[in-house]
Amino acid sequence: MASVLTVLLLGCWLAGRSGVWGEGTHPKPSISVSPAGVIPVGGNVTIRCRHQRQGLMILLYKAGDGNLLTYTDPAGSEAEFPVPSARREQSGNYTCRYSNRTGPAAYSEPSDPVQIIVADPSLPRPSISLSPTWVTVPGADVTIRCQGQCRDVRFSLHKAGDLNPQRHMDPAGAGAEFRIPTVGRQHGGNYSCSYRPRSEPFVSSQPSDPVQLVLAGEGPGSASPLP
Numbered sequence: 001m002a003s004v005l006t007v008l009l010l011g012c013w014l015a016g017r018s019g020v021w022g023e024g025t026h027p028k029p030s031i032s033v034s035p036a037g038v039i040p041v042g043g044n045v046t047i048r049c050r051h052q053r054q055g056l057m058i059l060l061y062k063a064g065d066g067n068l069l070t071y072t073d074p075a076g077s078e079a080e081f082p083v084p085s086a087r088r089e090q091s092g093n094y095t096c097r098y099s100n101r102t103g104p105a106a107y108s109e110p111s112d113p114v115q116i117i118v119a120d121p122s123l124p125r126p127s128i129s130l131s132p133t134w135v136t137v138p139g140a141d142v143t144i145r146c147q148g149q150c151r152d153v154r155f156s157l158h159k160a161g162d163l164n165p166q167r168h169m170d171p172a173g174a175g176a177e178f179r180i181p182t183v184g185r186q187h188g189g190n191y192s193c194s195y196r197p198r199s200e201p202f203v204s205s206q207p208s209d210p211v212q213l214v215l216a217g218e219g220p221g222s223a224s225p226l227p
Contacts, residue, residue, distance in 0.1 A: 049096035063093035091118040091202035123205040146193035153195040160190040
């Protein structure tokens with residue numbers, strides 16, 4: 001990571017002498033996060049930026065900060081920005097772009113954004129329950145209830161085996177209900193839920209304990225999105 005003073009000086013230089021390359025001649029870079037998904041507080045995460053040219057600086061930005069966050073000068077066309085021991089305030093949307101090393105500053109369009117979501121253990125874990133609670137007959141309606149201790153949060157429903165949440169809900173109170181009408185084999189499996197404060201949309205609670213949805217005569221099915 002570059003020093004704060006160096007980053008500030010580079011930011012001023014770019015602001016004073018800058019242009020934007022066209023997308024046709026200088027495609028915007030790609031960006032990714034590893035590991036993907038929610039990162040626990042104190043966990044390590046790496047942001048990777050890649051472009052199609054060599055001999056260029058790669059610049060990293062965080063949404064809301066308004067300025068260049070850091071930069072690197074890789075030998076190739078890919079750069080890694082490690083985030084060791086991730087903190088709550090490091091959650092958010094990140095983008096990167098690349099710039100020439102010499103001459104009047106010019107830089108690419110920013111990459112698409114990528115998210116870092118941090119799970120904070122200080123947030124109470126929600127609880128989860130199923131209705132009906134026993135083995136479910138195919139074609140029945142099932143309701144998954146998530147209950148927390150905080151209001152003004154957004155609940156997410158997760159299914160084991162799926163990287164992305166199945167559904168989101170913004171309830172008025174401290175609980176949310178996810179209804180599955182006409183349940184089928186594809187809905188069987190383990191579910192959990194989590195929530196994020198609306199004031200900090202990239203900070204998450206840890207997931208609830210799992211609950212299992214079992215269909216009579218079929219057992220847990222393969223993972224698939226809810227309707």
